[in-house]
Amino acid sequence: xxxxxxxTKDALGERIAGIAxxxxxxxxxxxxxxxxxxxxxxxCGNEWxxxxxxxxxxxxxxxxxxxxxxxxVLDSRVNVRNRFYSAADGKPFRVESGRDANSEVHxxxxxxxxxxxxxxxxxxxxxxxxxxxxxxxxxxDQIRATVRELGVTGVDLRRGVEDERAWExxxxxxxxxxxLISVLQLIEEGRAFPSDDREKALLSVExxxxxxxILHDQEFRSGIPAGVxxxxxxxxxxxxxxxxxxxxxxxxxxxxxxxxITVLTQWEPGASGRSDxxxxxxxxxxEHLTAGGGG
Amino acid sequence: MADGKLEVVDGLKxxxxxxxxxxxxxxxxxxxxxxRRLPRFFYRVPDWETALESPLSPHFETWExxxxxxxxxxRLRHEWPRYLPCAVQLLASxxxxxxxxVDTYVHIAANGGYRSPSHRLSTHASTHCWGTAANLYRVxxxxxxxxxTIAKYARVAxxxxxGVYVRPYGHGVxxxxxxxxxxxxxxxxxxxxxxxxxxxxxxPVDEARAEGSGMETGTGTGTAGAGD
Numbered sequence: 001x002x003x004x005x006x007x008t009k010d011a012l013g014e015r016i017a018g019i020a021x022x023x024x025x026x027x028x029x030x031x032x033x034x035x036x037x038x039x040x041x042x043x044c045g046n047e048w049x050x051x052x053x054x055x056x057x058x059x060x061x062x063x064x065x066x067x068x069x070x071x072x073v074l075d076s077r078v079n080v081r082n083r084f085y086s087a088a089d090g091k092p093f094r095v096e097s098g099r100d101a102n103s104e105v106h107x108x109x110x111x112x113x114x115x116x117x118x119x120x121x122x123x124x125x126x127x128x129x130x131x132x133x134x135x136x137x138x139x140x141d142q143i144r145a146t147v148r149e150l151g152v153t154g155v156d157l158r159r160g161v162e163d164e165r166a167w168e169x170x171x172x173x174x175x176x177x178x179x180l181i182s183v184l185q186l187i188e189e190g191r192a193f194p195s196d197d198r199e200k201a202l203l204s205v206e207x208x209x210x211x212x213x214i215l216h217d218q219e220f221r222s223g224i225p226a227g228v229x230x231x232x233x234x235x236x237x238x239x240x241x242x243x244x245x246x247x248x249x250x251x252x253x254x255x256x257x258x259x260x261i262t263v264l265t266q267w268e269p270g271a272s273g274r275s276d277x278x279x280x281x282x283x284x285x286x287e288h289l290t291a292g293g294g295g
Numbered sequence: 296m297a298d299g300k301l302e303v304v305d306g307l308k309x310x311x312x313x314x315x316x317x318x319x320x321x322x323x324x325x326x327x328x329x330x331r332r333l334p335r336f337f338y339r340v341p342d343w344e345t346a347l348e349s350p351l352s353p354h355f356e357t358w359e360x361x362x363x364x365x366x367x368x369x370r371l372r373h374e375w376p377r378y379l380p381c382a383v384q385l386l387a388s389x390x391x392x393x394x395x396x397v398d399t400y401v402h403i404a405a406n407g408g409y410r411s412p413s414h415r416l417s418t419h420a421s422t423h424c425w426g427t428a429a430n431l432y433r434v435x436x437x438x439x440x441x442x443x444t445i446a447k448y449a450r451v452a453x454x455x456x457x458g459v460y461v462r463p464y465g466h467g468v469x470x471x472x473x474x475x476x477x478x479x480x481x482x483x484x485x486x487x488x489x490x491x492x493x494x495x496x497x498x499p500v501d502e503a504r505a506e507g508s509g510m511e512t513g514t515g516t517g518t519a520g521a522g523d
Binding site: 076081 | 362364365366372402404405406407432433438440466472473474
C-alpha cells in the first residue's frame with residue numbers, strides 16, 4: 001500500500017466518522033472489499049453489533065448449504081405455522097403479523113410454501129415468519145456449522161428472530177462488518193459450498209447464483225442503494241431494530257468490477273435519519289472507490 | 296366416495312420400502328409408552344388428480360388428508376401412489392358432520408391429516424398415523440389460534456360426537472394453541488373382502504364355531520375370520 005492510498009483511506013475513515021457524528025449515531029462500522037482492485041478496508045470492522053435482519057444473509061447461506069448437502073430440496077414444501085420455541089426458555093412464541101413486513105407468508109398459515117419461496121420472502125421483504133420457519137427446518141446448529149465450515153468469522157447466530165424472551169436475556173444474533181463482507185464474498189464468487197466433486201461444485205455455483213438473484217430483488221433500498229448512482233445494480237439486505245440500522249450489499253457498477261460493502265450503525269431508540277446516514281456512508285465509499293482512490 | 300373410487304390394499308403386501316415407511320400392523324408406542332397397533336389396510340391413491348377428485352365425504356377431498364410437508368418421507372412426497380389408512384373415512388364423515396353444523400368451510404392444516412409413522416413429527420404413536428386425527432387451523436373466517444375460538448369449535452365437536460378426543464388448549468406437550476386437534480382414537484377399519492388376521496400363538500380363537508362350519512381354524516399358518 002502506498003502512502004497516498006493510506007492517506008485516502010484515512011480520509012475515508014474520517015469522512016465516515018464525521019457523517020456518524022453529524023447524524024448522532026452512537027457507533028458506526030464499515031467494511032468493503034473491492035473486486036476491481038482486490039483491496040479491502042474497514043472502520044471498526046471487527047466490532048460486534050446486534051445483527052437485526054442482516055442475520056438473514058448467513059441464514060440464507062445455511063439453508064442453501066443444507067440443499068447443497070442434499071438434506072433438503074429447494075422445491076420442498078414447508079408447513080407454514082406460526083409457532084416457535086424461544087432460545088431462552090424453550091417456551092413457544094409467535095411472530096406478530098403486524099410487525100412483519102411481509103403478509104404473503106402470513107396468508108399461507110395452515111398451508112405450505114416452498115423452501116425457495118420462504119428464502120425469497122426472508123430476504124426480499126425481510127419476512128420474520130419465513131425466517132423462523134427456515135431456521136426451524138434446518139436447525140440453528142446446522143446453520144452455524146455451515147457458516148463455521150466456510151471459515152466465516154464475525155457472524156454469531158444464536159436464535160431465530162422476534163424471540164423477545166431471548167432478547168430480554170441478552171441472547172442475540174451478532175455480526176461484524178467484516179463478517180458480513182465474507183458472507184457476501186462467498187455468494188458473489190459462487191464458491192459458497194466448495195467441493196472436489198465436479199457436480200457438487202457446479203451445484204455450488206448454481207445455488208450461489210440463486211442466492212444472488214434473491215438479494216438483487218431486495219425491496220428495501222433506502223440504505224446502501226440510495227448512496228450509489230441509479231445505473232448501479234445492488235444486491236443487499238437491510239436490518240433494523242430500535243437501536244441499530246444496518247445494510248450489507250454487493251454493488252455492481254457499469255464497466256467496473258463489483259464491490260461488497262457493509263455499514264453497521266447503532267443509535268439511541270427513536271433516533272431519526274438512520275437510513276440516510278447509511279446512504280451517506282455508502283456514497284462516501286462509492287466516491288472513494290471510483291474517484292481514483294481505488295482502495 | 297372412497298369406497299367407490301379408491302382401491303383398498305393390504306399393507307402387508309406392499310413393497311419392502313413402503314412397508315418400512317407405513318409399518319402396517321406393527322406396534323408403536325404412544326406418548327405414555329403404551330403399545331398401539333398400526334393400521335394394516337389402506338386406500339391406494341394413484342395420482343394427484345385422483346386425490347383432487349375423490350371426495351371422502353361430500354365436502355372433504357382425499358388430498359386434504361394427504362397434505363404433508365418436507366418432514367414426510369420422500370417416497371410419500373414425490374411418488375405415487377400414496378396411501379391412507381381406511382379409518383380416514385370415519386374421520387372424513389365426522390368432519391362432514393362438523394361442517395354441516397357450522398355451515399362453513401373447515402380447513403385441515405398441512406401435516407394435520409394423515410402422517411406416516413416415518414414422518415419426522417411421528418415421534419410417538421400419534422393418531423395422525425391412524426388417519427383418525429385432524430388439525431383444523433381455520434373454520435370459515437375464524438382462525439383457530441386463541442383459546443376462545445378453539446374452545447368454541449371444541450364444544451361443537453363434542454356435541455356432535457361426545458367420544459371425540461379434543462386436545463386441550465395450552466402451550467405444553469399434548470396441548471395445542473394454534474389449531475384444534477380432533478381425533479377418534481387409535482381406530483382401525485378393516486373393510487370387507489380383505490384378508491383375515493393371522494392368529495398368533497397367544498390369541499384365543501373361537502375354534503368351536505370354526506369346526507364343522509367350513510371356516511379356517513386359528514391354528515397353524517392359516518387365516519381366521521376371513522368371512523363376514
